[in-house]
Amino acid sequence: MAESLRLNGVHHTARPTWKLKETVEFYRDTMGLPLIHCVSARGWGADNHPDFLHFFFDSGNASTIAFFYYLGTSQPEHLIHHPRYDSDATHTAWRVESRAELLAWRDRLEGRGVPIMYQIEHEIVESIYFRDPNGYFIEIGTQVRPILPLDIADAELTMRAAIEEEQRRLSAGLGRLQHVEAIYQAKGAALEALLGAAP
Amino acid sequence: MSVTIFVADLAEFSPLVEAARGMAGVTLAPPRHGYWRIQAAGTLALQRKALGLRVALWNSALSGGIRGRLVEYTNDRIILENEP
Ligand SMILES: [Fe+2]
Numbered sequence: 001m002a003e004s005l006r007l008n009g010v011h012h013t014a015r016p017t018w019k020l021k022e023t024v025e026f027y028r029d030t031m032g033l034p035l036i037h038c039v040s041a042r043g044w045g046a047d048n049h050p051d052f053l054h055f056f057f058d059s060g061n062a063s064t065i066a067f068f069y070y071l072g073t074s075q076p077e078h079l080i081h082h083p084r085y086d087s088d089a090t091h092t093a094w095r096v097e098s099r100a101e102l103l104a105w106r107d108r109l110e111g112r113g114v115p116i117m118y119q120i121e122h123e124i125v126e127s128i129y130f131r132d133p134n135g136y137f138i139e140i141g142t143q144v145r146p147i148l149p150l151d152i153a154d155a156e157l158t159m160r161a162a163i164e165e166e167q168r169r170l171s172a173g174l175g176r177l178q179h180v181e182a183i184y185q186a187k188g189a190a191l192e193a194l195l196g197a198a199p
Numbered sequence: 200m201s202v203t204i205f206v207a208d209l210a211e212f213s214p215l216v217e218a219a220r221g222m223a224g225v226t227l228a229p230p231r232h233g234y235w236r237i238q239a240a241g242t243l244a245l246q247r248k249a250l251g252l253r254v255a256l257w258n259s260a261l262s263g264g265i266r267g268r269l270v271e272y273t274n275d276r277i278i279l280e281n282e283p
Pocket of ligand 1: 091093139
């Protein structure tokens with residue numbers, strides 16, 4: 001029997017920081033994530049790699065969030081986090097197991113002076129959003145309902161409609177997708193083909 | 200030709216289905232392959248307040264797919280019409 005190859009959750013995600021003290025105090029003290037490992041190393045590998053600290057905080061369920069602090073460097077312009085939707089797309093979202101826990105995190109963070117920017121109930125997750133001292137966007141969320149077989153089939157249908165519609169547009173010289181309406185229409189056409197026209 | 204909204208049979212989208220049930224000139228077909236079908240001749244209009252959909256859901260209310268074209272999609276109102 002063929003073994004299936006699968007991943008087993010997150011070991012770590014990592015970001016660079018130029019704020020050592022603030023970052024450690026935020027994750028370890030404000031959030032209360034244990035500092036569990038720190039590499040302090042001479043620069044090696046790539047040419048001109050600076051000496052660095054690489055440190056890890058326990059974010060539960062054997063996952064960690066890690067940072068690199070590059071000694072003797074200044075933050076390059078392209079790594080300054082600009083608080084915009086497209087930059088904020090790169091973010092970390094942690095799971096808690098209930099709405100009560102989510103609200104307890106909200107209380108803890110607000111009680112320690114961290115503004116909660118939003119609390120939003122999406123389709124399958126309810127989340128709070130805030131920023132760390134680097135400006136990085138952080139989310140804590142709780143699953144609202146289980147993932148159902150229809151979620152999986154629907155995601156596949158949406159992706160197929162979007163990719164086919166975009167390919168059609170590109171072939172016709174119309175460029176990439178511009179508006180979500182075109183995806184709704186492509187998906188509606190696919191569903192009507194599947195289900196047949198209504199009686 | 201008529202206007203159609205397909206709605207995935209998932210709990211968060213049920214306000215759309217419930218609203219369609221009470222709308223004059225609108226037919227509602229129960230889920231097949233997981234999708235409700237809301238259909239009307241000519242035009243279909245939805246009001247966010249009447250549906251009671253929270254903002255995130257209002258902005259993905261048509262994600263099940265449509266037949267027809269959007270002539271209005273604001274924070275308060277969606278209007279779908281026949282393809283010309
Ligand atoms: Fe997220």
